[in-house]
Amino acid sequence: MPLSFTVGGATLNEADLVAHMVGAVKNIFSTMVFIDDLADSYPLDKPVSHFTCSISGMVGLGGDCSGMVGLHIPEELAREVTASMLGMGLDELEDEGDVNDAIGEITNMLAGEIKMIFSGRGMNVCLSTPSVIAGKEYSVEVVSSGAAVVVPFERGEQRFLTTLQLEGC
Template sequence: MPLSFTVGGATLAEEDLATHIVGAVKNIFATMIFISDIEDRYPLDKPVSHFTCSISGMVGLGGDCTGMVGIHIPEELAREATASMLGMEMDEIEGDGDVHDAMGELTNMLAGEVKMIFSARGMSVCLSTPSVISGREYSVEVVSSGAAVVVPFDRGEHRFLATLQLEGS
């Protein structure tokens, strides 16, 4: 049975939200990061909350639609994306600061695209400042009464996730 979300009086199918997320991620990667060979693998086989050698960016949604947008990406792909975004070689990136900033901005761009989905339906949505976490091993647990849309993407041997968690769904 297809999952749907009711937010601010509007009902949206999970598949429609996933389609918007796929289009937004592919567009952001192609136009801002200059990487166009990513493949979406929706739907996700099994839930993922534990990450190894990864970076997670998250942006909160507030207003008529509350929740969180996230991107969870392996460090190596995050560094490659950062270098491409900044017009640098990977070995020119010093430390994690630029990578964290780039992943925060990537998540912010995706959150802006998600905001447009709800704004087009007359909802007022505001975005938080991006938060970024990284590490050798960590878990991301969203404490929520709602449901999530999780879209996996592959680039070569790297898999990353784009997520949308909505409250009250």
């Protein structure tokens, strides 16, 4: 069943959120990461909560609407994104700290774009500091009875996910 709820007196549906997320991700990657060849492949064919050799950035939403914004990206693509964002070659990345910082910052930018949806409807929404999880194998599960929007993106053979969990809007 498609997501639909009232935000600031206006109905916001899943298609609106997906369109905003797609536009935000493509804009962030184009202007900040200098990558223009992303394709969105919404809807996601099956739920994903288990990641292998990946990095996940997460930013919490609080205030009039609570939830979580996430970016889940394979390590190899995360390294390419970081190198491009920093104007460096892959061989110039010295440690995983730069990669974690870049993924956290991209997630923060995406959360800021999503926050604008709610702020534009008169809601007060605050963002948490980004958190980053990386590993060879891990699971991310948001304990929530709220709604979720997951938008997959592809760059060549690589795929990453952006997520929005909402509770109490």
